[in-house]
Amino acid sequence: MSSAIVRGMCTLSTLPMTSIVLSPRGADKVATLKALFPDMVTIAADNQAVLDACDIVFVGVLPKHCEEVLRGLRFQARHTVVSLVSTAPLALLQEVCAPVPTEQVVRAIPLPPVAKHNGATVMTPPHPTIAGLFGALGTVVPVATEALMKKMMPVTALMGQLYAQHLATQQWLVAQGVDAESAAKWTGAVFHTVTYDSAIAGPSTFEELVHEQTPGGLNEQVIREMTEAGAYTALSDSLDNILARIEARPAPVRSTTPYSSAIDVDPE
Template structure:
């Protein structure tokens, strides 16, 4: 596979690092020159990685092209490029539909959307793909879990859920701050909570138990897990997540 990236930011860095780390079969990886420092660092990892002189040169050297520019500049960047029918386009651009990407690239090749997250560098996490596509699935299955959907509304819902990353860390920060007030050091609080979170996340990958079943399994009648869960439920804490995600989805779909 000859793989190219238009845009060399954090997500490109994570995807390329993961593909190299897990020995994904590649003939060449071509990078745009926009972020020279990141591109040079990636090129130093493997001789198959090359930094091109222009974005058009990336296209000329690639069959599969990942679009990894921010939405605000996507139209300007892509309008200057000449794609052709051989290009298999994988768009990481949030909020821009497949039809809009196809209009911007002005080519008849396959266009799919994907949401890779930073953890792909470590072969962790999930990547949503729309529509189902064997090329994108082969890439991202090598870097964690690849989840295919054939409806952009469902894809947008998965994208909306990725807006909870900061909230996830904020919950950990609230717990860490509480531990510090109990006399633990910052390092001890962070170390404990990091390992604790990894253990809980790992449990979700074992077997086929639903999240509801995991909740029930974590609680004993009258126990401390039940106490906290009941208190947060009564305060409507969990319901706030759905309300916030509804508003994020409306924003992603241009309805707000």
């Protein structure tokens, strides 16, 4: 994720920073970024050297190393700290990054397309400078509290199931005799096209998009059949289960019925 952010920032037409200083951890990745952006990227001697050279510090270590790494560093009140560690709570980050003011400690969950300026990022607390940076890399949604951010986080887990829909669609086309390359190209293009109107959504955007499908038409049929199969209930249940994991509590207990697709054949 850190590499994606660096790639995104270094390819902006108007740069929001004068330079980017990288930790030497992950030597291969930082060497690649240095080779790609030699005028923007500097590799520091160690993590402390990154802090000494920068005002805004991004933390992208593995969760199990987060506290240990941060406790070993000397922060200053001038720093703004942006944690990309999904499981590190604000209270811990504020403690180990002291004397950084609490309002200058931010949690952010960006998605990889920030590298191409088409990412999505949820962050807390709202911080104008950091929101502006992630806004330049795509869509940013600042929320007021960490509790609200946790409610937003499960949506990022839908990425894999969306790709699974792509794969199932491609495989269905191949089963109909379409070659795999054409099936992949068509599937990707259609999914990308039909989500165009959702890129900048308002409170009623999705309801309007669903309701504009022609009654009795092909799109309405798929919505109806997927609803009858419980697909959208299953989606909501999965989001509930992911939120329970994030909030470290038991998931709701439900009884589920597997979906079976069958074609009724008139025996006559």
